Amino acid sequence: MRDALEQIKNTAIEKLEACGDLKALDELKVKYLGKKGELTAILKQMGKLSPEERPVIGQLANEVRAKIEEEVSRRIAQLKEKQLAAQLAAEKIDVTMPGKKFDIGKKHPLTIVMDEIKEIFLGMGFDVVSGPEVELDYYNFEALNLPKDHPARDTQDTFYITENTLLRTQTSPVQIRTMEKRKPPIRIISPGRVYRSDALDATHSPVFHQIEGLVVDKGVTMSDLKGTLEMFIKGLYGEDSKIRFRPHHFPFTEPSAEIDVMCFNCHGEGCRLCKGEGWIEVLGAGMVHPKVLLNCGIDPEEYSGFAFGVGLERVVMRRFGIDDIRMFFENDMRFLEQF
Numbered sequence: 001m002r003d004a005l006e007q008i009k010n011t012a013i014e015k016l017e018a019c020g021d022l023k024a025l026d027e028l029k030v031k032y033l034g035k036k037g038e039l040t041a042i043l044k045q046m047g048k049l050s051p052e053e054r055p056v057i058g059q060l061a062n063e064v065r066a067k068i069e070e071e072v073s074r075r076i077a078q079l080k081e082k083q084l085a086a087q088l089a090a091e092k093i094d095v096t097m098p099g100k101k102f103d104i105g106k107k108h109p110l111t112i113v114m115d116e117i118k119e120i121f122l123g124m125g126f127d128v129v130s131g132p133e134v135e136l137d138y139y140n141f142e143a144l145n146l147p148k149d150h151p152a153r154d155t156q157d158t159f160y161i162t163e164n165t166l167l168r169t170q171t172s173p174v175q176i177r178t179m180e181k182r183k184p185p186i187r188i189i190s191p192g193r194v195y196r197s198d199a200l201d202a203t204h205s206p207v208f209h210q211i212e213g214l215v216v217d218k219g220v221t222m223s224d225l226k227g228t229l230e231m232f233i234k235g236l237y238g239e240d241s242k243i244r245f246r247p248h249h250f251p252f253t254e255p256s257a258e259i260d261v262m263c264f265n266c267h268g269e270g271c272r273l274c275k276g277e278g279w280i281e282v283l284g285a286g287m288v289h290p291k292v293l294l295n296c297g298i299d300p301e302e303y304s305g306f307a308f309g310v311g312l313e314r315v316v317m318r319r320f321g322i323d324d325i326r327m328f329f330e331n332d333m334r335f336l337e338q339f
């Protein structure tokens with residue numbers, strides 16, 4: 001029996017040493033130390049021994065069990081450590097590796113200038129309001145003194161949705177919506193998209209942007225309009241910019257004017273950029289027509305106002321020297337990255 005115990009001890013140690021994973025190690029533990037294990041099998045034969053031999057063999061058996069248990073624990077600890085080391089090596093992060101490069105978006109040139117324009121008018125005490133792009137005929141035309149048979153309607157190639165709804169051709173309907181809701185004093189600008197069924201070319205797009213302006217109060221005059229627009233243009237193009245007013249006609253203003261900025265390229269001489277004119281048209285404006293005030297329930301005897309409309313694309317093209325309006329809408333990264 002002594003030999004058998006020695007044998008068990010030696011093979012157990014040998015096998016434990018050779019064993020490579022925790023599960024197999026557990027199986028070996030059961031094989032040697034378990035209730036049906038080899039050591040227990042030997043101990044069951046203790047009865048056959050003489051009374052003198054029993055304690056000796058018993059002690060030996062305990063030593064063998066202790067040795068195997070110790071060996072098992074040692075190997076478990078060893079294997080766990082190895083496993084952890086392997087896991088740590090696998091999960092190691094190299095903090096010196098270069099990071100992923102994120103492309104950061106940029107503001108669209110139209111947005112850049114639109115934001116500047118908003119800033120200029122906010123500085124003069126204007127609110128920024130918005131209106132719907134799908135608009136009623138009433139707001140886009142009728143209330144702006146363009147009745148159904150008005151010839152000026154033909155000049156705005158309108159996308160009709162139904163007989164009475166359309167894609168707004170101008171931001172001027174926001175004037176009406178604002179005057180219906182607010183009492184004077186009113187001082188607003190309203191930027192947004194407008195639509196006209198123009199063919200797309202270098203200077204025309206079926207969708208573009210306008211900024212509407214409206215001021216209504218007691219005693220507002222044409223000189224307030226001039227002063228405001230001069231502040232605006234100087235804020236946008238610099239203190240030395242020059243503007244001029246030309247008489248014009250709009251159904252919703254009386255009197256009306258078109259406002260030109262002196263060509264920054266030739267300073268009024270006339271060049272390719274301003275098509276030989278020396279001036280570039282940027283705005284339509286005028287004193288709000290009394291009929292329009294009346295349509296909104298404002299008494300033209302008590303109040304007066306001025307209004308204006310700016311075409312954003314033209315302003316931005318001039319600002320950045322862009323010669324094709326299609327660039328704004330094609331979203332070519334090579335173009336957009338330049339701003």
Ligand code: DAH
Nearest residue numbers: 170172284285286307308309
């Ligand atoms: N709505 C005009 C257009 O699209 C621009 C305009 C002119 C707006 C005069 C105004 C204005 O408010 O007073 O051509």
